[in-house]
Amino acid sequence: MTTTATTATRSSAQLIRAEAPVLAHNYHPLPVVVARAEGSWVEDVEGRRYLDMLAGYSALNFGHRHPALVDAAHRQLDLVTLTSRAFHSDRLAGFAERLAGLTGLDMVLPMNTGAEAVETAVKVARKWAYEVKGVAPDRATIVVADGNFHGRTTTIVSFSTDGTARSGFGPFTPGFRVVPYDDLAALEAAIDETTAAVLIEPIQGEAGVLIPGDGYLTGVRELTRRTGCLFIADEIQSGLGRTGRTLAVDHESVVPDVLLLGKALGGGIVPVSAVVARREVLGVLRPGEHGSTFGGNPLAAAVGSAVLDLLETGEYQRRAAGLGAVLDRGLAEIARAGGAVTAYRARGLWAGVDVDPALGTGRQISERLLAEGVLVKDTHGSTIRLAPPLTITEEELDAALAALRKVLA
Ligand SMILES: *Cc1c(COP(=O)(O)O)cnc(C)c1O
Numbered sequence: 001m002t003t004t005a006t007t008a009t010r011s012s013a014q015l016i017r018a019e020a021p022v023l024a025h026n027y028h029p030l031p032v033v034v035a036r037a038e039g040s041w042v043e044d045v046e047g048r049r050y051l052d053m054l055a056g057y058s059a060l061n062f063g064h065r066h067p068a069l070v071d072a073a074h075r076q077l078d079l080v081t082l083t084s085r086a087f088h089s090d091r092l093a094g095f096a097e098r099l100a101g102l103t104g105l106d107m108v109l110p111m112n113t114g115a116e117a118v119e120t121a122v123k124v125a126r127k128w129a130y131e132v133k134g135v136a137p138d139r140a141t142i143v144v145a146d147g148n149f150h151g152r153t154t155t156i157v158s159f160s161t162d163g164t165a166r167s168g169f170g171p172f173t174p175g176f177r178v179v180p181y182d183d184l185a186a187l188e189a190a191i192d193e194t195t196a197a198v199l200i201e202p203i204q205g206e207a208g209v210l211i212p213g214d215g216y217l218t219g220v221r222e223l224t225r226r227t228g229c230l231f232i233a234d235e236i237q238s239g240l241g242r243t244g245r246t247l248a249v250d251h252e253s254v255v256p257d258v259l260l261l262g263k264a265l266g267g268g269i270v271p272v273s274a275v276v277a278r279r280e281v282l283g284v285l286r287p288g289e290h291g292s293t294f295g296g297n298p299l300a301a302a303v304g305s306a307v308l309d310l311l312e313t314g315e316y317q318r319r320a321a322g323l324g325a326v327l328d329r330g331l332a333e334i335a336r337a338g339g340a341v342t343a344y345r346a347r348g349l350w351a352g353v354d355v356d357p358a359l360g361t362g363r364q365i366s367e368r369l370l371a372e373g374v375l376v377k378d379t380h381g382s383t384i385r386l387a388p389p390l391t392i393t394e395e396e397l398d399a400a401l402a403a404l405r406k407v408l409a
Contacts, residue, residue: 012045028363030370030377037064040392042375053369053376053400055389057205058237058350061264062310063389069267072306073299081299085291091301098308099276102246104255107282109275110296110304114236114262115151117273120290121199121232121258122155124275126175127284129196133228140196143229145181149206150199150234182212184219191223197230197258198223202248205237208383209345209352217252224257230281236262236273241390244321244348246311251347257281267307272300316390320348323397327351327386330401340365340408351386352379355408365407372403 010018012033032050034042040063043049055061062069076091083089096108109124111117122142129140144150144159157165158172166172179186181204191198202217204210224231233256238248240261245251247259258281262273275282294300310316328346331353335341340359345352355365362378369376369384376384388397 009045015045030366030375032370032375039063039065040389040396048373050370050373050375051388051396051400051403053374053386053388055387056268057263057377058240058242058387059263059266060268061241061316061390062267062307063391064268066267066310066391068310069269069303069306072302073267073269076299076302079298082294082297084293085296089296089298089301091298091305092296095296095301095305095308098305098312099261099274102308102311103259103261103276105259105276106279107277109277109282109285109290110300111273111275111292112271112294112300113151114260114273115153115156116292116295117236117260117262117275118150118156118199118234119153120275121197121260123290124277124281124284125197125199125230125232125258127289128230128281129194131284132280133196135194135196139194141175141177141192141194142196142232143177143179143187143190143198145200145204146178147181147204147207147210148178148199148201149204150201181207181210182216184216184223187220188223188227191227191229195227195229197232199232199234201234201238202251203238203243203347203350205350205385205387206379208354208380209347209350209385211345211347215252217249217254221252221254221256230257232256232258232260234260236260238350240264240307241311241316241320242348242350242387244324245317248347265304265307266300267303269303270300272304272307274304320390323390323392323394324348324350326394326397327401330397330404334401334405334408337405337409349386349388349390349392353384353386353404353408355382355384357382368407369403372407374400374403 015033033045035045036043042052099108126140129135146161150156155173159176160166177190179190235247258277266272331344340355342356343354362382366376366378379385
């Protein structure tokens, strides 16, 4: 009954119109309606194909529907998907052991979304401050950086410096101090005996892929160690191969006290996040003090373990480093040619490209790239963020660079 099938199927334009009255307007998506995807490619309702240069903000580091990850999910769906932490599951121990091993830390607390991992770290750092460091009750502070993005919960937007993210959502959670990013002197000045932790992104993704100067992460590590507070690295976007190393902190061989992972940890299939930390830190939690119904569920642990299988080969880190050099060269050429690019920053397969606001907003550039069959996302008005799957081929990357050259010339 092909007629039934066609009348039941709505076009991209119809589906976009249907969303407006029923879906909260907390996003402003590009006008593309994805119906299927594989590897670096997505396909819309009408069968048009697009190269995905956003990769779900790095949740799709291994591309869409990586066969090993989809297999792991399928196999687990036939066994058990959810136990809650009221019981043990046969998947969780192995996942936690291997995640700790990969990161050089001791203990894991599995959650679901990135924001939950950040919230967990805030709670754990405060508890550590009271029980281990001896900060006076309810006086603990956490130092964060200007331009940060750590998620969308009430506590997290309390220390955001983005007006749009905060405005209208007060009253806010106290106990945070904001210092300029990539400024060790300002950081040192903000730390005192109440400081539980310094929470930073090793590279600020949402801010436009801002890469701190060489030595900053080493400086944060030394400073936090010397002043007796925790270094919490939010690697929810920068981690798991994106920058050409397993973690962005690996570029300076720095090990934080607390590492936050999410996005790619769920293989683009299920939300999986984790707080990974030294035993002295996560060890402060006792039964009942924190948790999540879905955190560390068997499906999440199975997919997360399959993600670790991929990372343990080192193949994706190498690809990100090698193809990152291709991306860097391509962007350098485009920037040299003049045109709309005023500056760009790149590390591994991750780049922020600033465009001259006189020649178009980031949104307009994204729409022009969409017309060329390339999906990207603007950030902060005039920056385009590029974060293709780490599985992208050199030919696909060249095609994306050609589209960028055409649109930005
Ligand atoms: C995406 C992101 C988060 C929040 O993750 P969600 O899963 O969207 O809650 C936190 N920190 C960083 C650095 C991120 O990029």
